[in-house]
Amino acid sequence: MRYFPLGDSAVVVEFGTLIGQAAHEQVRLLSLYLDEHPMQGMIEYVPSYTTVTVFYNPGQLRYDEAQARLEIAVAQSLHMKLECNIRTVDIPVCYGGSFGPDLNEVAAINQLSPDEVVHIHSSGEYVVYLLGFAPGFPFLGGMSKRIAAPRRSTPRLAIPSGTVGIAGMQTGVYPIVTPGGWQLIGRTPVPLFRPDMNPPTLLRAGDRIRFLPITEEEYTKWEERGSCVSG
Secondary structure, X not given: OEEEEOOOOEEEEEOOOOOOHHHHHHHHHHHXXXXXXXXXXXXXXXXXXXXXXXXXXXXXXXHHHHHHHHHHHHHHHOOOOOOOOOOEEEEEEEEOOOOOOOHHHHHHHOOOOHHHHHHHHHHOOEEEEEEOOOOOOEEEEOOOHXXXXXXXXXXXEEEOOOEEEEEEOEEEEOOOOEEEOOEEEEEOOOXXXXXXXXXXXXXXXXXXXXXXXXXXXXHHHHHHOOOOOEO
C-alpha cells in the first residue's frame, strides 16, 4: 500500500498493483467508509481497480494533513463489513452478426470458432470492479484469457448502446452511443444507463454479471417488453 499526491488537491491510496479480488475488496471497504464518514475537507472520492483518489479543498487542508486523515480512514475501513447479499445480474446478449461484427476476428485471433468464443464468454461470472469511461460502463474482471483480443487499430466513431466488447483481458458493455476501440462481439437489449431512473445505472461495483446468449428474435422480444433484467 502506498500514498501519493495527484496534483495539488488530491491524494491517492494504492492497494497494490495487481487487479484482483483482494485489492477490489479494500477499495470497496474504503469507499463504504468514506460514504458513511466523509473526511473533513473532502470534495469527492473516485474508486478504481486498485486505488481510491480523494479530492480535497487545498484551502482547508495541506497535503500531509489530507494523507494523514486518509490513513486513518483506511485503518478504520478494515473494520467495515461488505454487503453479504452480493447481486448477480443476468444480462442477455445476442452474439455475432450485425450486433457483434468482430466476433469472427476475436475467434481467429484465439484460434477458436465463433461458437467457442460465445460459449467461453457466456460461461463466466464477472465482477464489476468499477464504473467509468461513460455513464454506467462496467469494467469487469474474470474474463478468460482464451478469448483475449487487442483493441482495434482504428476506433469506431459511434458504437451502439448495449454493445458488448473485448479489449485485452477486459470485457464490458457500452451503455451509451460513444466512440470506442474495443472488439465488438454482441449486444444486449437491456439498458445499462437510464438518466430518468434512480439510480440511473443498472450496475454497481461489487455486482456479479452473467451473460446469457439469446437469438435475434429473442432480442426483439426483450426490447418489446421493456428490457427488464433479473438480478
